[in-house]
Amino acid sequence: MDTAQPDIQHQHVSFDDGLMLECGQTLAGLIVAYRTYGALNAEKSNAILICHALTGDQYVAETHPVTGKGGWWDLVVGPGLPIDTTRFFVICTNVLGGCMGSTGPREARDGTVGLWGTDFPPVTIKDMVSAQKRLIDHFGIARLFAVVGGSMGGMQVLQWASSYPDMVFAAVPIATAAYHSAQNIAFNEVGRQSIFSDPDYAAGRYWEHDRIPARGLAVARMVAHITYLSEEALTRKFGRRVRGAQSIAGFADMFEVESYLRHQGSTFVRRFDANSYLTITRATDYFDLAEEHGGDLAAAFKGTRTRFCLISFSSDWLYPTAESRAIARALNGAAANVSFVEIASDKGHDAFLLDEPDFHRALQGFLSGCAEHAGLP
Amino acid sequence: MDARAEPVRYVAKNMRLDLRLIAEMIEPGTRVLDIGSGDGTLIDHLYRTKGCDARGIEIDMAEVTRSVVHGLPVMHGDADSDLAQYPDGAFDYVVLSRTLQAVERPRQVLAQMLRIGTRALVSFPNFGHWQVRWQLLWSGRMPMTSVWAKPWHETPNIHPCTIRDFFVLCAEEGYVVEKWLAVDEEGRRAPRRRSAALANLFGEQALFQLRRG
Numbered sequence: 001m002d003t004a005q006p007d008i009q010h011q012h013v014s015f016d017d018g019l020m021l022e023c024g025q026t027l028a029g030l031i032v033a034y035r036t037y038g039a040l041n042a043e044k045s046n047a048i049l050i051c052h053a054l055t056g057d058q059y060v061a062e063t064h065p066v067t068g069k070g071g072w073w074d075l076v077v078g079p080g081l082p083i084d085t086t087r088f089f090v091i092c093t094n095v096l097g098g099c100m101g102s103t104g105p106r107e108a109r110d111g112t113v114g115l116w117g118t119d120f121p122p123v124t125i126k127d128m129v130s131a132q133k134r135l136i137d138h139f140g141i142a143r144l145f146a147v148v149g150g151s152m153g154g155m156q157v158l159q160w161a162s163s164y165p166d167m168v169f170a171a172v173p174i175a176t177a178a179y180h181s182a183q184n185i186a187f188n189e190v191g192r193q194s195i196f197s198d199p200d201y202a203a204g205r206y207w208e209h210d211r212i213p214a215r216g217l218a219v220a221r222m223v224a225h226i227t228y229l230s231e232e233a234l235t236r237k238f239g240r241r242v243r244g245a246q247s248i249a250g251f252a253d254m255f256e257v258e259s260y261l262r263h264q265g266s267t268f269v270r271r272f273d274a275n276s277y278l279t280i281t282r283a284t285d286y287f288d289l290a291e292e293h294g295g296d297l298a299a300a301f302k303g304t305r306t307r308f309c310l311i312s313f314s315s316d317w318l319y320p321t322a323e324s325r326a327i328a329r330a331l332n333g334a335a336a337n338v339s340f341v342e343i344a345s346d347k348g349h350d351a352f353l354l355d356e357p358d359f360h361r362a363l364q365g366f367l368s369g370c371a372e373h374a375g376l377p
Numbered sequence: 378m379d380a381r382a383e384p385v386r387y388v389a390k391n392m393r394l395d396l397r398l399i400a401e402m403i404e405p406g407t408r409v410l411d412i413g414s415g416d417g418t419l420i421d422h423l424y425r426t427k428g429c430d431a432r433g434i435e436i437d438m439a440e441v442t443r444s445v446v447h448g449l450p451v452m453h454g455d456a457d458s459d460l461a462q463y464p465d466g467a468f469d470y471v472v473l474s475r476t477l478q479a480v481e482r483p484r485q486v487l488a489q490m491l492r493i494g495t496r497a498l499v500s501f502p503n504f505g506h507w508q509v510r511w512q513l514l515w516s517g518r519m520p521m522t523s524v525w526a527k528p529w530h531e532t533p534n535i536h537p538c539t540i541r542d543f544f545v546l547c548a549e550e551g552y553v554v555e556k557w558l559a560v561d562e563e564g565r566r567a568p569r570r571r572s573a574a575l576a577n578l579f580g581e582q583a584l585f586q587l588r589r590g
Contacts, residue, residue, distance in 0.1 A: 298462075307450065309445065310452075325453075325454075328452055328453075328454070329459065329462040330462070332452075332459070332462040332463050333462045333463065333464065334464075335463065335464055335467040337430075337432060337450050338432070338450065338452050339444075339445045339449075339450050339451055339452055340441075340452035340453050340454070341438065341441045341442050341445050341451075341452075341453055342438060342453060343442070344438070358442055361442075361446045362442055362445045362446055364446075365445055365446035365447055365448045366445055366448060368448050369447070369448020369449065369450075370448070372448065
């Protein structure tokens, strides 16, 4: 099987002074791949940083160079859309540990020609944010107008607001949580074990054998994909419909939902690196924002002047509304300015990527209100 | 019945009156929490005309969505369970407009309001109004008026009280009544300020400004 993705040059900035990681190791060099949309104003006050989710990337609102498909947030980011690129300068970076050009397991190891692979140090959400901050500093942006992200992107938003409160005017954590629950970790672990158990994984050095653990990575994606949907959405889309044979015919008989998941799995392996998947899922598992504040989440936001808007979806059972409510209450504890709305949707966790008019109107309205407070035109 | 499911709603005309009276009591540039902020009219008004840092809590998700869409800082929550997290003295005013009678624990809600805020502004429909008394006396059935418009089995108002009841509660809790007034449904301010007993008979709604004793 072809192992290499097409050799694509991702727009990036290299930071030769490296990055100190939470685990204690230091990356000698740091590459941050990114994309921007819209124009930065003269005051550099209209920048919005978008943080992508686990398997997302920096190609937010344009044709993806690997898949050829549209951007993952084409419905949200663009001229006249909720994150209006005629008004705001939008930045999205590929996360540290990712596989779209930023420093990660699929990139060249410090000072060698070989790849990092499984030797890539464990990274955290905080490390991802540290890497993003380097790019923001590089742009000379002293304060981001907003930091916006869903799922793992929402964790980065929370980390940004906690670590650099003065750099974040508005924060929009969407469909997320302040820590990974045992259930979240459990699903991630199934995915990881699936990758490990694929013979093509080759102890993590699959590229040396011109292989990729396609089966393992596909199954990991299939399991994860179930958690992104809801029972209602699956029933509505597939029910118990079968393709082909109507009689009992063993495993050849295919329910539509099976076919859908297999498709999700097989397309995923063409664009994502297994070691990246392992690295990033681990980073989400480590995430517990309250931990460094003695278990008190409110303390993570003490004295904050950031305006927050928490958005959850009613059928999301991966990061359920209760998690957003817990964040909202912690922010109340810090007397922060908080908007918090649950959007009625049967589409599960994935709703933040889909056509949800109430969600889009709320996001747009919140940002417009903040722009007024920030004195932006 | 879930008392929080459907807070009392009044016609817009009266809603504006109620909010206008409350807005008149609030000093410019202050921090305000509006519990049961509805469509956000009051907090929008306070921000735009008085430069207040006004925020809302609302139980009805459609109203929350509408408020956020309009750029107002409103969070989904309710008076019974979402006040405990705020730090002491986080606000100059905490507003509870026509919701006290519908909360599960009015006494605790008031205590929370005066813990997190320097002042509480509380409005409620007066169950001591003569029409209410007369209907119960005359027909022997639960009163139904323009203010108390739902039958007993449908109403979210599980804790109705009279103006005198409220004075008694404030005295028991040691709250100082800084201002109070009673109005009728048309918004005419009752000229009965000197007599709580008369206000209790003729006022359809009451508005109190309290502070800790």
